[in-house]
Amino acid sequence: MLELGVTFDYSQLLIGSDIAEMILYSLKGIPVTDETLAVEDIKQVGSFKDFLTHKSTMKYLRSQSFAPYSDRRMRHNWLKDGGKDMTQRALEKARVILNTHKPLPIPEDARKAIRELINREEKVRNLNLSAA
Numbered sequence: 001m002l003e004l005g006v007t008f009d010y011s012q013l014l015i016g017s018d019i020a021e022m023i024l025y026s027l028k029g030i031p032v033t034d035e036t037l038a039v040e041d042i043k044q045v046g047s048f049k050d051f052l053t054h055k056s057t058m059k060y061l062r063s064q065s066f067a068p069y070s071d072r073r074m075r076h077n078w079l080k081d082g083g084k085d086m087t088q089r090a091l092e093k094a095r096v097i098l099n100t101h102k103p104l105p106i107p108e109d110a111r112k113a114i115r116e117l118i119n120r121e122e123k124v125r126n127l128n129l130s131a132a
Contacts, residue, residue, distance in 0.1 A: 010090075010091060010094035010095075010098070011087045011088075011090035011091035011094055012087075012090075013094070014069065014090040014093055014094055015069055015086060015087070015090050018067050018068065018069060022066075022067065035056075036060060038051075038054070038056040038057070038060075041054055041056045068089075068093075069086040069087075069089045069090045069093075070086060071084075071085075071086070071089070
């Protein structure tokens with residue numbers, strides 16, 4: 001939200017949500033085992049060799065570092081696909097959500113409780129306005 005909630009940016013909401021998910025993932029603790037550290041793979045590949053293309057790197061990269069609006073591809077591939085930045089991709093996703101999301105209906109007892117609360121508040125406000 002910007003300007004105390006007067007302006008709202010849907011793309012920023014989705015980007016913020018991704019950041020919050022990454023923080024929550026980190027707070028749960030990152031699993032540290034021989035497998036996640038790729039101890040055997042390191043022994044197999046050896047010192048000063050390429051680990052970035054190794055299958056274990058790719059396997060754990062996806063589970064431990066996932067941000068759908070970031071783009072880590074090489075620049076020429078990114079440009080070939082339109083060169084959209086994080087904000088543009090998030091805004092496209094927001095538009096899809098706004099156009100297709102079908103919220104679950106509010107349960108009837110919750111609907112009644114909300115209506116009672118609104119009616120009670122409106123009555124209090126009307127009394128306060130009449131007294132003024």
